[in-house]
Amino acid sequence: MTEEEKTTEKTILDAAKKVFLAKGYDGARMQEIADEAKINKSLVHYYFRSKDKLFDAIFKDAFSQFIPKVAETMASDKDIFEKISIFIDTYIEMFINNPHIPTFILHEINRNPDRIVGLFKETKIDPSVFGLTVINEINKGTIKPINPLHLIINMISMCVFPFAAKPILKGFIFQNNENAYLQFIAERKKEVTEFIIRSIKN
Amino acid sequence: MTEEEKTTEKTILDAAKKVFLAKGYDGARMQEIADEAKINKSLVHYYFRSKDKLFDAIFKDAFSQFIPKVAETMASDKDIFEKISIFIDTYIEMFINNPHIPTFILHEINRNPDRIVGLFKETKIDPSVFGLTVINEINKGTIKPINPLHLIINMISMCVFPFAAKPILKGFIFQNNENAYLQFIAERKKEVTEFIIRSIKN
DNA sequence: TTTAATTTTGACCACTTGGTTAATCCATTT
DNA sequence: AAATGGATTAACCAAGTGGTCAAAATTAAA
Structure with missing residues (x-):
């Protein structure tokens, strides 16, 4: 000690x-x-x-690093557009600070699926919480009808992939210019949020 | 021989x-x-x-398996919505038949970035081809203004991620029900395509 | 059938791996 | 200062690694 x-x-x-x-x-x-x-x-x-x-x-x-904040946001009483915006911002910002996490987790869950499923269950995250919010907003007419599960997977996809594929983006698209890559990532906070909201807003 | x-x-x-x-x-x-x-x-x-x-x-x-078809589609003279639809379908279908490819490539490009960048350059894929199409359509007023690079990354993200994260989805969301997972994947062909078009169509 | 060439195998090697152990170091206590 | 106990080290080990090689088996050529 x-x-x-x-x-x-x-x-x-x-x-x-x-x-x-x-x-x-x-x-x-x-x-x-x-x-x-x-x-x-x-x-x-x-x-x-x-x-x-x-x-x-x-x-x-x-693993525990990228769960709590997200869960917290989702459980809050902000409106759905704000929830989405905060979700995207939080996710991307966290990956900016821990760029290896996406590849790491995606690879390791394939090596040992059971461990991660166990960890997920420990977190007490309830995927249906966000789902209910979405359905609620659909019923209110705030957003267009959409399968909540596909929506959340779309959101996570667009946050995670650009980090997992960093060597491709940086090497092939940005000619190894780290700053150009980082700027692209930074842009995505706004870009992805708008992309999503534009798709679902009524 | x-x-x-x-x-x-x-x-x-x-x-x-x-x-x-x-x-x-x-x-x-x-x-x-x-x-x-x-x-x-x-x-x-x-x-x-x-x-x-x-x-x-x-x-x-x-690697070469998932490049040609995509490039071919992009270079065709179909309208942009059809291009997007075919792109999503092709990508997802190919991953259905080769489910390990996403994790494999994402992991290996981190281990040896140079190799993959070299391979990409060999393919003679030109990322700007699709970009020009997009800009063209924006000017025609067919679609809303959007950064083409973000659009294409969004498209790839939503195709790739659900395969890379299969153990999470299958284990945590679908209680290890393989068929439920596969059905979800199948749904995404339509779901993702509509999601994108809804976001960009004018 | 005999010979030549190729393909397949089992034994083996040098090296690396995760892990152990006994000795040493060092700070704290007495 | 002596003793105690945890922290740290160097030397070592068994198992596994990619890789080699010469012999055996199989096929092709003569």
Whole structure:
């Protein structure tokens, strides 16, 4: 419980997060994590018994990072257009700060589907909350009839994909100009929100 | 050049495709590929000198699979709404038949960005072709003003993501009901097309 | 049938991997 | 200062990795 200990554990977690997010479970090496943390490899095992345990910690962390805010927004009493706008902004902003998360999660859920489904169920997220809001607005005539599930998947798709496909966009479209790519991403907050609202607004 | 030889090589390629697509480069094992092909591991090296070489073959194949049709559609002289409709249909249908491609490519382009950018450039795909069509239609007043790049990324996003995120959708939303998931995917051909057109049509 | 060439195999190798262990270091307590 | 206990290290290990090689099996050529 000393300062020392907490610092070391955190150091390892930070290093592990960096390596795991960049290379995935299979591509990550315990030695590389130790190097990144500038400590002996045994120390990593001393704090987290195995690669699996360490990975679990990182995965849970990465995963829990992008759930709460979204759930919070969805449960609020703002009108649906504002909800959508905040949702898109929050999602994109979070990925700007954690650009590896999309690819990481998308790859790892394929390697181990059960783990992630379990994590999702732990979060107590209820996909029907937003669905009810949508249906409600449809009935009020605020928006056009639409399948709420398709709508939410559309929203998430347009936020996630440009990050998962960053090397293509940056390398092929933007000639490796990082700033051009980042500006494109920044534009999307407004662009995607408007694109969605234009499609559903009555 | 006998029947035998061609068959063996194809057998290996098929096995390798299956394993690489499911597990990625790092997760794939030469032994597993050999087992899948029901041959000796050395034989894999006999036909494709190394894991890298074999992977390159698979990657190029997987990659080239989803480029031509799309390019063809985009270059045609159909009106923009039809182009969009065909684009969405083609894309989704192809992923239905190759469900691992999205995750595979998204993961591997992060591991080796240069390779994929090179492959893209080989394809001679010109992103501006569709862009010009869009601008043209905007000027004619057929569709609302929109940044063509954001539009095309939106389109691809909504096609790709539901496949990359299959384990989440299937496990969390559809309670592991494969058919429910597949039906949802099938619905998206119509749903996404309408969603887009509704947003841009004047 | 004999010979030559090709394809397939099993044994093997060097290296890397995650993980263990015993010794050492170091701060705190007595 | 001595002892205690946790933190850190270096050396090491067994299992698995991609890859090689020479022998065997099969096919083609003579």
